[in-house]
Amino acid sequence: xxxxxxxxxxxxxxxxxxxxxxxxxxxxxxxxxxxxxxxxxxxxxxxxxxxxxxxxxxxxxxxxxxxxxxxxxxxxxxxxxxxxxxxxxxxxxxxxxxxxxxxxxxxxxxxxxxxxxxx
Amino acid sequence: xxxxxxxxxxxxxxxxxxxxxxxxxxxxxxxxxxxxxxxxxxxxxxxxxxxxxxxxxxxxxxxxxxxxxxxxxxxxxxxxxxxxxxxxxxxxxxxxxxxxxxxxxxxxxxxxxxxxxxxxxxxxxxxxxxxxxx
Numbered sequence: 013x014x015x016x017x018x019x020x021x022x023x024x025x026x027x028x029x030x031x032x033x034x035x036x037x038x039x040x041x042x043x044x045x046x047x048x049x050x051x052x053x054x055x056x057x058x059x060x061x062x063x064x065x066x067x068x069x070x071x072x073x074x075x076x077x078x079x080x081x082x083x084x085x086x087x088x089x090x091x092x093x094x095x096x097x098x099x100x101x102x103x104x105x106x107x108x109x110x111x112x113x114x115x116x117x118x119x120x121x122x123x124x125x126x127x128x129x130x131x
Numbered sequence: 132x133x134x135x136x137x138x139x140x141x142x143x144x145x146x147x148x149x150x151x152x153x154x155x156x157x158x159x160x161x162x163x164x165x166x167x168x169x170x171x172x173x174x175x176x177x178x179x180x181x182x183x184x185x186x187x188x189x190x191x192x193x194x195x196x197x198x199x200x201x202x203x204x205x206x207x208x209x210x211x212x213x214x215x216x217x218x219x220x221x222x223x224x225x226x227x228x229x230x231x232x233x234x235x236x237x238x239x240x241x242x243x244x245x246x247x248x249x250x251x252x253x254x255x256x257x258x259x260x261x262x263x264x265x
Contacts (some may be wrong), residue, residue: 094151097145097148097149098145099147099153100145100148101141101142101144101145101148101250104141104250104254105141107256108254108258108261111258111261112261112264115261115264115265116264118264118265119264
């Protein structure tokens with residue numbers, strides 16, 4: 013596992029995951045009043061954890077993002093289980109994750125730049 | 132490996148938001164039915180109240196435990212002309228008191244806002260941490 017590239021790969025996978033997650037949230041909010049709609053979520057962290065071996069390495073190509081219905085929240089009388097509060101919470105978490113990944117990515121690129129500049 | 136245990140305060144604040152929004156549902160039902168003579172079971176509308184409980188031992192979110200009916204007596208209003216009046220001319224009215232509901236409404240709204248404030252503050256805290264990565 014070579015240092016820099018793999019960090020970028022991990023971050024790339026993370027950013028991909030939460031951009032899909034943002035889409036899932038948008039979908040849920042759009043279907044706030046749709047009868048029978050069950051909210052969708054993205055499975056990523058769990059799959060990544062499963063794919064990681066004891067040395068902390070993972071084949072990121074094997075980690076496929078997965079959309080699923082959590083079916084965890086209470087179902088309303090019209091068969092819909094979207095709660096605006098839950099979606100807002102997810103969105104806040106997602107944007108914090110996004111910020112973290114972007115900052116880390118920025119840091120990695122700055123390190124590379126530094127290495128190039130210091131001849 | 133445990134995954135997604137981070138961002139705890141956000142989940143807790145969201146549970147508070149959900150609980151208070153359900154509380155608001157119940158209060159609005161009470162207000163809307165403040166003069167409903169037919170509550171469905173042959174008697175006037177009975178005032179409802181939300182009971183909350185923590186959803187785990189120790190630190191955790193809140194959830195709606197159950198919705199209980201207020202068993203206090205119905206109000207009797209003298210209205211002999213009403214088709215719902217009894218032999219003495221009294222009509223049973225719901226045991227909803229609007230001033231109480233208004234105070235509960237205030238409390239629920241404030242509680243909702245407080246949870247929003249917690250969420251916002253936590254978000255600001257994480258963003259402050261992220262500033263260290265700049």
